[in-house]
Amino acid sequence: MNISALTIQQIREGLAQKRFSAIELTQEAFAFAKAENAKTNAYLTFSDDRALASAAIVDAKLAAGEDPGALAGVPVGVKDVIVTKGVRTTCGSKILETYVPPYNATAVERLEAAGGVIIGKTNCDEFAMGSSNENSAFGPVRNPVALDRVPGGSSGGSAAIVAQGTAVVSLGSDTGGSIRQPASFCGCVGVTPTYGRVSRYGLVAFASSLDHIGPFARNVSDAATLLRAIAGRDTRDATSAAHPVQDYAVSMQQPLKGLKVGIPKEYFNGLASDTGDNIHNGIETLRKQGVEVIDISMPHTDYAIEAYYIICTAEVSANLSRFDGVRYTRRSERSDSLINMYRRSRGEGFGAEAKRRIMLGAYVLSHGYYDAYYLKAQRVRSLITRDFAQAFEKVDAIIAPVSPFPAFKLGEKVDDPLQMYLSDIYTITGSLSGVPCMSVPCGATKDGLPVGMQILTKHFAEDTMFRIAHQYELNRI
Amino acid sequence: MKLTDEQVRYVAGLANLTLTDGEVHRYAHDLSDILSHMDKLNELDTTGVEPMTQVLYDAEETATLRADEVVPSLSNADALANAPVSGGGYFKVPKVIER
Numbered sequence: 001m002n003i004s005a006l007t008i009q010q011i012r013e014g015l016a017q018k019r020f021s022a023i024e025l026t027q028e029a030f031a032f033a034k035a036e037n038a039k040t041n042a043y044l045t046f047s048d049d050r051a052l053a054s055a056a057i058v059d060a061k062l063a064a065g066e067d068p069g070a071l072a073g074v075p076v077g078v079k080d081v082i083v084t085k086g087v088r089t090t091c092g093s094k095i096l097e098t099y100v101p102p103y104n105a106t107a108v109e110r111l112e113a114a115g116g117v118i119i120g121k122t123n124c125d126e127f128a129m130g131s132s133n134e135n136s137a138f139g140p141v142r143n144p145v146a147l148d149r150v151p152g153g154s155s156g157g158s159a160a161i162v163a164q165g166t167a168v169v170s171l172g173s174d175t176g177g178s179i180r181q182p183a184s185f186c187g188c189v190g191v192t193p194t195y196g197r198v199s200r201y202g203l204v205a206f207a208s209s210l211d212h213i214g215p216f217a218r219n220v221s222d223a224a225t226l227l228r229a230i231a232g233r234d235t236r237d238a239t240s241a242a243h244p245v246q247d248y249a250v251s252m253q254q255p256l257k258g259l260k261v262g263i264p265k266e267y268f269n270g271l272a273s274d275t276g277d278n279i280h281n282g283i284e285t286l287r288k289q290g291v292e293v294i295d296i297s298m299p300h301t302d303y304a305i306e307a308y309y310i311i312c313t314a315e316v317s318a319n320l321s322r323f324d325g326v327r328y329t330r331r332s333e334r335s336d337s338l339i340n341m342y343r344r345s346r347g348e349g350f351g352a353e354a355k356r357r358i359m360l361g362a363y364v365l366s367h368g369y370y371d372a373y374y375l376k377a378q379r380v381r382s383l384i385t386r387d388f389a390q391a392f393e394k395v396d397a398i399i400a401p402v403s404p405f406p407a408f409k410l411g412e413k414v415d416d417p418l419q420m421y422l423s424d425i426y427t428i429t430g431s432l433s434g435v436p437c438m439s440v441p442c443g444a445t446k447d448g449l450p451v452g453m454q455i456l457t458k459h460f461a462e463d464t465m466f467r468i469a470h471q472y473e474l475n476r477i
Numbered sequence: 478m479k480l481t482d483e484q485v486r487y488v489a490g491l492a493n494l495t496l497t498d499g500e501v502h503r504y505a506h507d508l509s510d511i512l513s514h515m516d517k518l519n520e521l522d523t524t525g526v527e528p529m530t531q532v533l534y535d536a537e538e539t540a541t542l543r544a545d546e547v548v549p550s551l552s553n554a555d556a557l558a559n560a561p562v563s564g565g566g567y568f569k570v571p572k573v574i575e576r
Contacts, residue, residue, distance in 0.1 A: 195532035235543035347495030378528030434532030
């Protein structure tokens with residue numbers, strides 16, 4: 001078997017026809033992943049015992065003639081901000097270097113209940129804060145497409161393992177583009193579902209009004225299968241939605257004729273030229289499928305980055321206050337008083353970007369600045385969300401680039417945080433409004449670097465989003 | 478917006494972070510840069526616009542609360558397992574009360 005190109009469907013057939021067992025597949029996945037990891041640093045922890053136990057359950061169910069689940073035997077990687085009982089979960093941070101969670105995230109529970117086999121935890125920017133994966137305390141991930149380039153961030157490891165083929169699918173988290181941007185940089189599918197579609201119970205909180213869990217895959221169908229397995233109401237996350245989970249596999253078979261998509265002009269300013277060319281080709285492919293393409297305007301797009309970095313850092317400063325050297329984090333050896341324990345444990349444990357965002361958040365929330373920054377940003381967030389509502393009165397979906405440029409070189413932007421923030425320009429609006437959005441591979445630049453096309457639909461219209469993505473994938477040149 | 482080192486130290490205190498002098502200078506520069514950029518929001522008139530605190534906050538789908546019932550939780554040993562210092566079933570911290 002060629003493990004690096006396997007699909008969920010092929011695994012299902014291979015297991016049913018007894019061409020391989022789940023245990024054999026898992027062992028092969030480990031051998032390949034461990035060898036490849038020397039190149040990319042995409043995995044932080046391998047979970048051999050847990051994976052083999054999951055695979056044994058799948059094999060036993062198959063032997064007994066029972067349904068082994070929608071993800072039976074599928075090798076999965078999980079971003080290291082999502083907790084796994086008994087398997088170290090670092091959040092890419094020194095402060096949690098030895099943290100072993102006593103419980104599982106709901107998404108983890110559900111994917112294992114569906115027969116998924118977690119082979120390891122993937123590298124990411126510290127607490128998911130970053131756009132290049134260079135903020136990990138355990139070293140950057142290298143892009144498997146071009147090893148001198150970043151895989152994107154913050155879910156760089158989860159994108160890289162799917163692109164290199166050491167896992168079939170993976171879970172990432174997206175707060176401002178952390179699934180879609182690395183998917184576009186590595187050339188795989190990455191999905192940020194509607195806010196509340198997937199329970200965040202067990203996702204270490206970064207910015208709670210913006211955090212999402214979502215899948216990476218090598219094709220649209222596999223991403224939809226993984227999302228369906230983990231989506232739905234969870235009483236342990238009060239923000240998880242009770243909206244029924246659609247059968248995406250059925251809806252994505254429908255042809256596109258009759259659909260309308262909007263092209264917002266604000267998303268095509270300042271785009272690298274060959275990125276733009278690829279997106280325009282993608283739009284032409286949709287047009288040939290009978291999609292009506294309409295030019296639209298989303299006038300508040302240009303204010304999204306500023307609003308986002310105020311809201312997200314404010315929430316960061318609150319959420320990261322739980323890392324205090326008492327319950328689960330490293331404690332400074334210089335903890336001679338309670339206040340010094342807090343301050344030194346945090347000062348020594350957090351990396352540069354985490355501290356920068358905590359500081360920015362504490363500042364914008366501080367006395368005298370709350371109205372000028374935080375409240376103002378929340379009002380602008382309403383305006384950006386209104387842009388989406390108005391657009392979706394006219395169109396079924398919005399098509400845009402994911403990133404203004406393809407994967408950049410390691411070290412290229414690391415000293416300029418503002419430039420790094422500005423690279424999130426096209427993904428942040430979807431995050432602020434909470435609509436479902438995804439990146440689907442859409443050609444490559446002259447240098448062979450992947451380009452991602454973004455598809456956004458209205459809240460809970462994942463069925464339409466997957467339908468467009470799947471039909472595009474079938475028909476792209 | 479230009480932040481002084483003194484303001485950075487004040488904010489670090491609010492955030493309970495020890496910073497080195499080098500970090501203080503660096504963040505004074507970075508935060509000034511980023512905050513100047515954020516002033517762009519003042520171009521927008523947001524009079525009468527409601528602040529958005531949560532996605533779909535009023536939607537039926539997300540307005541569901543679970544029943545308030547007691548369910549099993551972590552054991553004391555599990556809860557303490559990751560603590561850097563614990564003892565007697567408690568988290569231990571440096572002495573807070575002087576005799």
